[in-house]
Amino acid sequence: MFDRRRRGRRLIRIGALVRHNLGLLVREPGPLVSRIVVPLLLMSLMAPLYRAAMPDGGTAAAVTGVGVTFSLLALSIVGTSILSERTWHTWDRLRATAAHPAELLAGKAVPAVAVLAVQQAALFTYGSWILGLRIAHPALLATAAGAWILALLGLGAAIGTLAPSHGALSAACDLGSVLTTCLGGALVPLAVLPGWARAVAPVSPGYWAVTAMRAALSGEPGTTLRHGAVLVGLGLAAGALACWRISRGWGRSRLL
Amino acid sequence: MIVAEQLVKRYGPVTALDGFDLTVAPGEIVGLIGHNGAGKTTFAEIVAGLVRPDAGRVEVTGTPGLSPQEPALYLPATVRQNLRLFAGLAGLHGRRLRAAVDEIATALRVTGLLDRPVGTLSGGQRRRVQAATAMVQRPAALLLDEPTVGADPASREALLQVVRDRAGDGAAVCYTTHYLPELDDLDATLAVAARGRVIARGPRARLLDGLPGHVAVRFAGPVPAALREQGTVIDGELHIPTTDPAATLGALLRDGHSPTGVDMRKPTLDDLYHVLAVPPAVASPAAASPAGVPHV
Numbered sequence: 001m002f003d004r005r006r007r008g009r010r011l012i013r014i015g016a017l018v019r020h021n022l023g024l025l026v027r028e029p030g031p032l033v034s035r036i037v038v039p040l041l042l043m044s045l046m047a048p049l050y051r052a053a054m055p056d057g058g059t060a061a062a063v064t065g066v067g068v069t070f071s072l073l074a075l076s077i078v079g080t081s082i083l084s085e086r087t088w089h090t091w092d093r094l095r096a097t098a099a100h101p102a103e104l105l106a107g108k109a110v111p112a113v114a115v116l117a118v119q120q121a122a123l124f125t126y127g128s129w130i131l132g133l134r135i136a137h138p139a140l141l142a143t144a145a146g147a148w149i150l151a152l153l154g155l156g157a158a159i160g161t162l163a164p165s166h167g168a169l170s171a172a173c174d175l176g177s178v179l180t181t182c183l184g185g186a187l188v189p190l191a192v193l194p195g196w197a198r199a200v201a202p203v204s205p206g207y208w209a210v211t212a213m214r215a216a217l218s219g220e221p222g223t224t225l226r227h228g229a230v231l232v233g234l235g236l237a238a239g240a241l242a243c244w245r246i247s248r249g250w251g252r253s254r255l256l
Numbered sequence: 257m258i259v260a261e262q263l264v265k266r267y268g269p270v271t272a273l274d275g276f277d278l279t280v281a282p283g284e285i286v287g288l289i290g291h292n293g294a295g296k297t298t299f300a301e302i303v304a305g306l307v308r309p310d311a312g313r314v315e316v317t318g319t320p321g322l323s324p325q326e327p328a329l330y331l332p333a334t335v336r337q338n339l340r341l342f343a344g345l346a347g348l349h350g351r352r353l354r355a356a357v358d359e360i361a362t363a364l365r366v367t368g369l370l371d372r373p374v375g376t377l378s379g380g381q382r383r384r385v386q387a388a389t390a391m392v393q394r395p396a397a398l399l400l401d402e403p404t405v406g407a408d409p410a411s412r413e414a415l416l417q418v419v420r421d422r423a424g425d426g427a428a429v430c431y432t433t434h435y436l437p438e439l440d441d442l443d444a445t446l447a448v449a450a451r452g453r454v455i456a457r458g459p460r461a462r463l464l465d466g467l468p469g470h471v472a473v474r475f476a477g478p479v480p481a482a483l484r485e486q487g488t489v490i491d492g493e494l495h496i497p498t499t500d501p502a503a504t505l506g507a508l509l510r511d512g513h514s515p516t517g518v519d520m521r522k523p524t525l526d527d528l529y530h531v532l533a534v535p536p537a538v539a540s541p542a543a544a545s546p547a548g549v550p551h552v
Contacts, residue, residue: 009347016344020330020337027332089328093389096304097345098319 013099017107021081025111031077036119039070040126047131054189057214060134061189063127064213068186068206071119071152072177078112078156079169082242087166091246101247109153116152120145136219144212147228147235151205154238161245180206205234257282258303258320258397258428263312265298265452272298273309274452280428282317282396285419287439288432290449296432297325299449300399303430317428319346321395323387323403325432331375335366335385338374339392346393360392363418365411380406387415391422398422398429404438416441436524448528456528467523467531468497471504474517483513499523 025032043066050065051058085091094104124141127133135141159176163169181187183197184206190198201207208230215223263276273295280286288296301307302314304322329338339357348356361367364384374382387403400419404412419442423429431444439446439460446463448456456463472493479494487496498504501520508515 012347012349013345015349016341019344020333020341023337024330024333088331089324089326090330092301092306093322093324093328093342094345095306096320096322097342098347099345 009098010100010103013097014103014106014110017094017099017104018110021107021111022114024081024084025077025115031080032115035070035074035077036122039066039119039123042066042070043123043127043131057218059127059131060214060217063123063131063133064210064217065181065186067120067123067127068148068184068209068213069177069181070123071116071148071209072173072180072206074116074119075152075156075159075177076170076173077115078153079160079163079173080166081108081112082157082160083163083166083169086161101243105157105243105246108157112153112156113149116149117145120149133217135217137216137221137224140216140219140221140224141213144209144216144224144228147212147231148209150235151209151231151238152235154235154242155205157242158238158245161242180204183207184210186210205231208234257315257317258430259313259315260299260303261313263299263302263309263314265295265302265307265309271452273302273312276312276449276453278430278447278454278457280397280430282426282428283423285423285429285431285442285444286447287436287442287444288430288447288449289434289436289439294449295452296449297401300324300401300430300432303397303399316397318396320397320399321390321393323390323398323400325401327379327382327386329374329382329386329389332373334371334373335361335377335388336370338385338389339370342389343392346395348393356392356394360388360418363414363421364388365414378406380408380411383407384411384415387418391418394422394425394427396427398427398431400429401432402434403431404433404435412438413441446528463528464523466499467527468499469501469521469523469527471496471498471501471508472519472521473505473508473513473515475514476516480513483508493517493519 043062046066047059047062050062054061085094095101099107124133124135124145128135159169159172163172181204183201184204185193185201186206186209190201190207193201208227212224212227212231215227258278258280260276260278263273264271265273276295276299278286278288278299288299290296298307300322302309303316304320330341333341336357339360340353343353343356357370358367361370364387366381366384366388369377369381369385374385377385383403383406387400390398390400390403398419404415407415416438419429419431429444431439431442433439445459446457447454448463470487472495474493479489479492483494487494489495496504501522505518505520
């Protein structure tokens with residue numbers, strides 16, 4: 001009885017946080033819309049180019065490449081939602097409530113996951129319906145996309161907790177995304193990159209995302225799951241870093 | 257109930273709390289006063305669970321409602337959304353949540369602001385909203401850190417009334433302010449913090465007992481030379497410190513002096529604050545250990 005009541009209160013608190021964070025996201029819909037609509041346009045423009053260069057798998061390269069590039073740019077949505085809590089000094093107020101830190105993170109994560117899932121779903125649905133992308137194993141693709149979303153969530157949270165300002169966060173997200181997607185073979189296929197770039201490509205999260213998704217599209221469970229596991233590990237490590245930083249707080253006392 | 261015993265907190269070489277003791281009983285309002293850096297905010301952060309003390313013990317009934325010194329609200333969200341969030345985090349939902357939001361909004365006179373984004377409000381209005389978010393869920397313990405800064409008189413009175421009501425309902429209230437007359441309005445008992453500890457604690461009357469008030473007298477001409485050594489001449493007025501202003505004035509008149517203007521002032525919280533809480537570098541040696549002030 002007591003446990004059920006406690007669980008009920010926990011759900012009420014998580015619900016309040018999710019509603020609130022979704023409300024904040026919807027209040028400024030510009031970044032959300034641009035990160036969903038712009039990749040669709042870019043994908044349409046780049047697909048013919050990729051098909052001409054890669055007769056076998058050009059559409060898959062265009063969809064996954066643009067998808068990964070723009071989902072990395074969506075890091076700033078996750079990062080901003082955490083950094084804003086710091087600049088508004090609201091994070092400590094949340095910590096002072098009855099909500100457990102895990103509930104606070106869940107309240108932040110659920111809307112962010114929803115946004116990233118909508119983005120990924122929009123990209124692959126558009127790629128499949130309009131550009132003729134062949135998805136051999138939809139469940140495998142969903143698994144790869146899920147692993148990628150988890151990695152993005154962890155990376156976004158880590159950037160949001162470590163960035164000292166909104167300018168720094170924006171610069172880190174933009175620069176990091178471009179470097180990661182270029183090195184990872186998202187924008188330019190790995191095969192045409194110089195040897196040194198191919199050698200360092202596995203350092204980039206984009207590499208694991210692109211390869212996991214392309215493997216899922218061609219129905220290769222082994223590669224998808226292996227590379228997906230790397231993304232999950234990366235997401236968990238970055239998330240742990242964010243949790244550690246969050247647990248230290250940003251109260252005024254830290255400045256004494 | 258808030259119980260803090262022998263709290264110690266250091267930040268590198270800075271000792272923020274150095275054996276801080278304070279108990280606030282249910283239904284009691286304690287006015288915590290002290291100069292900047294006396295440890296008030298660190299104490300509030302520890303009670304709120306934001307900071308762990310290096311030593312000591314703290315016990316609080318339930319989750320305290322916290323209104324920190326620095327405005328901490330969601331600026332793009334409306335006042336209603338801010339209130340709903342904090343009410344929801346306290347476990348309220350549905351009709352009870354809506355009723356709690358409406359009640360605190362009415363009590364703190366922010367009903368007309370409910371659908372405005374907090375970012376469009378004035379500083380005083382934001383403070384009121386912040387206090388509302390701390391009190392919306394009727395917590396058993398309240399930590400209010402200078403909640404009335406920038407508030408107009410009507411808003412200040414509304415806020416003080418809600419604080420009194422919450423205490424009347426049994427909440428333990430720790431109220432920090434530099435605006436001391438508010439503590440009279442709240443009929444608060446006092447705790448004076450200095451150098452990381454509470455150096456005086458008790459009812460206002462007991463703490464003020466024995467503190468000097470003053471008599472300020474003006475004369476048609478210069479202050480008579482015979483009287484100058486009894487006090488300080490400021491702008492042609494003689495200010496005489498005294499614990500009994502009426503008796504001091506009576507003695508002056510009996511001695512044949514004929515002032516043209518008199519101002520008598522009993523000791524106030526400002527005097528207590530000055531005597532006890534002003535840092536040693538500022539306070540005079542005589543003021544540093546006043547006679548008759550009950551220390552803890």
